[in-house]
Amino acid sequence: MNETTGKQGLHVALTGGIGRRAVLAGAGTLATVAAIGFPNIVRAQSKTLKVGVYGGYFKESFEKHIFPDFSKATGITVEAIAEPTGEAWLVQLEQAARARQAPADVSMMSQVAMLKGASAELWAPFDLSKIPNAAKVVPHLVNKYPDGKVSGIGAVSWYITLVTNTKSYPQAPDSWAALWDPANKDKLGLLALVSNSFLLEVTAATFFGGTKHLDSEQGQLDCFKKLAELKSNVKLWYRDEAQFEASLKSGEIPMGQYYHDVTGLAAADGQPVRSTFPKEGGILDSGSWAVTRASKAGDLAHVFVDYMCQPSIQALLSRKVGTAPTIDRKMTDLTDQEFAAVSSDIAPIIPRYDLYTSKSDWLNQKWTEMIVG
Amino acid sequence: MIRRAPRGLAEHAPILFPALMLVVFFVIPFSLMIAVSVFRRVPGGFYEPDLVFANYERFLTAFFGGVMSFSLGLAALVAALSVGIAFPFTYRLVKLPRGAQIRWLVFLLSILSLSEVIIGFAWSTLLSRTAGITNLFVALGLMAEPQSLSPSFGALLAGLVYQAFPYTVLVLYPALARLDPYLEEAARTLGSSPLRAFFTVVVPALRNTIVATTIMVFVFALGSYLLPQLLGRPQHWTLSVLITDQAIYQSNMPFAAAMAVFLVLVSLALVGLALLAGRREETA
Numbered sequence: 001m002n003e004t005t006g007k008q009g010l011h012v013a014l015t016g017g018i019g020r021r022a023v024l025a026g027a028g029t030l031a032t033v034a035a036i037g038f039p040n041i042v043r044a045q046s047k048t049l050k051v052g053v054y055g056g057y058f059k060e061s062f063e064k065h066i067f068p069d070f071s072k073a074t075g076i077t078v079e080a081i082a083e084p085t086g087e088a089w090l091v092q093l094e095q096a097a098r099a100r101q102a103p104a105d106v107s108m109m110s111q112v113a114m115l116k117g118a119s120a121e122l123w124a125p126f127d128l129s130k131i132p133n134a135a136k137v138v139p140h141l142v143n144k145y146p147d148g149k150v151s152g153i154g155a156v157s158w159y160i161t162l163v164t165n166t167k168s169y170p171q172a173p174d175s176w177a178a179l180w181d182p183a184n185k186d187k188l189g190l191l192a193l194v195s196n197s198f199l200l201e202v203t204a205a206t207f208f209g210g211t212k213h214l215d216s217e218q219g220q221l222d223c224f225k226k227l228a229e230l231k232s233n234v235k236l237w238y239r240d241e242a243q244f245e246a247s248l249k250s251g252e253i254p255m256g257q258y259y260h261d262v263t264g265l266a267a268a269d270g271q272p273v274r275s276t277f278p279k280e281g282g283i284l285d286s287g288s289w290a291v292t293r294a295s296k297a298g299d300l301a302h303v304f305v306d307y308m309c310q311p312s313i314q315a316l317l318s319r320k321v322g323t324a325p326t327i328d329r330k331m332t333d334l335t336d337q338e339f340a341a342v343s344s345d346i347a348p349i350i351p352r353y354d355l356y357t358s359k360s361d362w363l364n365q366k367w368t369e370m371i372v373g
Numbered sequence: 374m375i376r377r378a379p380r381g382l383a384e385h386a387p388i389l390f391p392a393l394m395l396v397v398f399f400v401i402p403f404s405l406m407i408a409v410s411v412f413r414r415v416p417g418g419f420y421e422p423d424l425v426f427a428n429y430e431r432f433l434t435a436f437f438g439g440v441m442s443f444s445l446g447l448a449a450l451v452a453a454l455s456v457g458i459a460f461p462f463t464y465r466l467v468k469l470p471r472g473a474q475i476r477w478l479v480f481l482l483s484i485l486s487l488s489e490v491i492i493g494f495a496w497s498t499l500l501s502r503t504a505g506i507t508n509l510f511v512a513l514g515l516m517a518e519p520q521s522l523s524p525s526f527g528a529l530l531a532g533l534v535y536q537a538f539p540y541t542v543l544v545l546y547p548a549l550a551r552l553d554p555y556l557e558e559a560a561r562t563l564g565s566s567p568l569r570a571f572f573t574v575v576v577p578a579l580r581n582t583i584v585a586t587t588i589m590v591f592v593f594a595l596g597s598y599l600l601p602q603l604l605g606r607p608q609h610w611t612l613s614v615l616i617t618d619q620a621i622y623q624s625n626m627p628f629a630a631a632m633a634v635f636l637v638l639v640s641l642a643l644v645g646l647a648l649l650a651g652r653r654e655e656t657a
Contacts, residue, residue, distance in 0.1 A: 088621040094419055116624060119418035186521075192602075193622055236524065237607055239622075243494075250503045252521065361416055364623050368615065369436055371607045 048077045049300040052089065052107030055082030056242070057262055058321065065320040070307055076300050085241065087113050087195070094122055097294040105295040106304055108155045108287040112195045112356045114143050117290065118151045119357065124291045125149035130302040133309035136327040143288050152288030153305050154326030156317055159260035159275075159282035159348065160191075160198065166272040168254035176206045176278045178255070180230045188230070189244040189256030192237035194367035195360065197257065198283045198351045203227050205280045205349045214352050220363070228370050237371055248273055257283075261322030264341060277344040284348035286326065318342045403637070410630035420627045428631035437612075437632070444595060444611040445639070451533045452591035456583060458534070459541035464575065466542070467550045478546070481539040489536065493603030496532045497523045500604075529605040533597060537590045544589060548582040584651050588644050595640055612636055 051067070053059050059082050067078040081104040083089040090113040096103050109117065117123050125145065128134050134142065134153050141154025162173055168187075179188060179202075191197030203223040204213040213219040235253050238244040245262065247253035249271045260282060263275035289308065291301045307313060314325040315332040324343045325332055355363060379385050413423035431437075466477055487495075499505055500523035510516040522528055556578060560570040576583070598613035612632060620629035 084621075087624055091621055091624045091626075094624065116418060119415070192607075193618070195622075235521075239602060243603065247501075250501070252501045252503045358416070360623065361414070361625065361628075364618075365431075368618070372440065372610055373436065373608075 047075060047300065048079050049106065049297050049304055050079045050081050050102070050104040051304065052081040052083040052104030054085060054108065057265070061321045065316060066308075066313070070304065074303055074307065076303060078304075081107075083107060085110075085196070085239075087116065089113070090117055090122075093117070093292050094120060097122055097292050100294050102292050102294040102296070104292070105297040106289050106291050106301040109152065109290045110196070110285065110287055111143075111351065111353045114152050114288050114290060115353055115357045116360075118143065118145055121145075122290075122293060123151040124293045124295065124298055125151060126153060126291070126305070127302065130299075131306040131309065133306050136311065136331055137309055138326060138328065141286055141288070141326045143290070152290040153309065155287045155289045155308060156321070156323035157284060157286040157326055158323050159277070159284055159343070160257050161260045161263070161275045161282040162278050163248060163256055163258040163263050163273060163275050165248055165251045165254035166274050168251050172274055172276045173255070174276065174279055176202050176280050178278075179233065179257075180226075181233075184233045184255055186233065186235045187253065187255050188234045189236040189238055189247060189253040189258075190234055191257060192239045192371070194363050195356045198285070198349070199227055199257075200224070200355075200363075201349050201351055202257075202280070202283065206278075211349065211352055214355060220355075220359075220366075224366055224370055231371065234371075261342065264322050277346050279346065281346045281349045282344060284324075284350055406630045407634055409626050410634050412627045412630075414625055414627045419624055428628045429635070431628060432631055432635060437615075440610070440612050440615060441636075441639070443609070444613070444636075445643070447529075447533070447609075447611060448591045448594040450530065451537055451594040452587045454530070454534050455537040455541045455590045456545075456587050459538055459545055459586075460576075460583065461571075463542050463545040463549050464571070467546065467552075478543075481542055484535075484539045485543075489597070489599040490603075492532060492536050493600050496528060496535070497603055500525075500528050500531075523604055524606050524609070526605065526609055529601055529609050532600045532604045533594055536597075536600065537593055540593060541586055541590055544586045545579075545582065548579055552578060581651065584647060588647055592640055592644070595636070 051062075053062050059080050063080050067080060071077055083104070084092075087110075089107060090109065092103060093107065094117070114123075123143075126134070126149075128150055131153065134150075137154045141157070142150060143152035145151050162176060162178065164172060178184065179190075190199065194200065200214060200220065200223045201211045203226050204211045204219070207226055208219065208222060214223065236244060236247065236256075241259075241262075244253065244256060244258060245266070248256065248258065248263075249266065251272070258275070260275045260277075263273055266273050267275070289301075289305045291298055295301065309327065311325075311327060311331040311333075314327050315334050315338075317323050318325055318332070318334055318341075319338060322342055325334070329339055379388075409420070410428055411424050411426065412420045413425050414420050414428065466474060469477070500521070502519050502521035505519065505522065507516055507519040507522065511519050552575065556574055557570050560574045561567070565573065595611070596613055597611065598617050601609050601611045601614050613636070616629050616632045616636070619625045619632065
């Protein structure tokens with residue numbers, strides 16, 4: 001909102017001839033109109049649903065392959081909102097909800113964000129009787145409040161895997177242990193946050209026999225200690241995906257952790273990159289659809305989520321967006337080859353989402369001290 | 374010109390608008406931030422109104438002390454370098470013909486239109502191994518093989534100075550343009566070399582401008598949070614980066630607010646000290 005009024009003001013000022021006072025008055029009026037709830041009026045007339053999906057490649061694919069058919073089938077127009085990765089969007093949604101605003105009605109949220117949002121009761125509960133297709137979603141991908149109400153429904157699953165530049169690494173690495181290899185000094189790009197890199201889980205699975213090792217504080221400290229050993233290998237701790245993706249393609253940072261789907265698409269485009277499922281497993285993360293409590297389009301959101309849970313749409317997502325289905329694979333018409341492109345038979349590393357709610361601040365502090373110190 | 378103090382509402386009116394803007398855009402947001410900084414963090418959630426000082430306690434550790442000193446040192450270095458480069462540059466600039474001056478100023482203004490993201494990506498490409506400047510050195514035979522110069526402290530410093538430079542020039546420009554040329558001519562007539570005249574006449578005459586500009590660049594550099602992520606290693610992350618992490622990624626507004634309040638207070642104190650030192654020198 002601020003940005004819009006700012007640009008308007010600047011535009012008027014640049015075109016000239018209008019006094020400063022008029023610019024300020026104009027900006028004020030625009031701000032008032034927006035604050036009164038201008039979007040709601042539009043929505044009532046045209047049945048528009050604001051859907052938040054990760055910006056960039058994800059949003060483009062949804063706008064190209066998914067939303068037009070949805071609008072054709074239901075008469076609901078979708079306004080795609082680009083959300084930032086991870087918890088940044090959660091904070092924006094929560095702040096907006098406190099002001100009874102909904103920047104998006106329904107958003108795709110990561111699991112950590114789902115849990116944090118649930119503890120603040122940010123999500124409006126779903127009525128499953130209005131979403132018959134939700135029954136097909138794998139049970140552990142349906143998020144619930146402690147009292148059993150449904151807070152989120154699995155949208156897509158994705159893997160974070162070991163990625164390499166094929167020119168720098170003719171031979172694909174087969175284990176996460178490659179991240180610790182002294183030969184890879186200053187060559188890695190890793191995610192910068194404890195709650196989106198899931199490197200504690202990777203460490204536990206690679207060196208301590210599984211993520212169960214993270215049950216105790218001692219186990220967590222073990223993993224931090226082991227992780228600190230790979231610090232000199234890391235060239236970039238990235239928050240922004242574009243930053244790593246460009247460097248991976250160019251070979252500037254030839255190894256790291258990244259999203260299997262996006263890497264596969266880049267490889268299909270002819271880029272010298274590959275995604276490998278290490279023998280310890282790829283990290284399986286997923287996004288859920290959730291509706292902010294400030295949204296006034298709950299009914300339309302139910303229609304949308306039901307549409308997205310259909311087997312044909314889940315298969316379409318796998319083919320076009322490269323995500324793994326959130327329903328049993330047998331319900332879809334995906335071929336073995338198509339399924340292999342988005343998933344793997346190797347048992348995945350499942351993130352310990354519970355830790356990121358119960359001990360989030362402690363883990364975050366230890367993590368920051370580990371990589372900064 | 375009225376020399377006496379303004380009386381009545383009408384004479385105070387011109388100051389009302391800026392005062393109002395100051396309240397709306399600084400005092401109110403800063404008060405809100407102070408309020409949030411004493412709210413209670415709900416672990417794994419958001420925050421609830423309260424009056425606790427846990428957020429400040431968490432900040433008062435050697436770890437955050439180290440990050441804070443690094444941020445302040447970095448900002449001071451950026452300020453010193455920017456002013457150190459921009460002052461002689463602007464001094465030469467104001468002596469150019471008017472047309473050339475305008476072309477330079479337009480060029481500097483166009484650098485200002487670049488966002489921090491673009492500057493960061495441009496510098497990281499320029500300093501990269503695969504497409505960077507070292508390839509040119511290799512082609513010229515100055516280096517054996519291309520090297521990666523980013524991320525590093527030097528890269529971060531270069532990016533920050535590049536970003537601050539146009540501001541610095543634009544702030545210095547009016548003062549240098551107004552400087553009486555006879556001052557320097559007198560010094561030259563009395564036999565001092567151009568360099569000596571510059572350091573003993575021009576620089577002291579503009580001391581207050583230099584101090585004010587340095588403080589402005591210092592504060593400007595202190596707020597930088599994107600370039601340290603793009604061009605620096607984790608040990609070069611400023612306090613602003615950690616504040617962003619807490620506010621945006623950890624949804625820990627109270628702790629982020631507490632750090633921000635601390636940063637504002639420390640920088641205000643430093644600015645105050647700098648001004649005080651300047652005044653004492655003046656009276657001495």
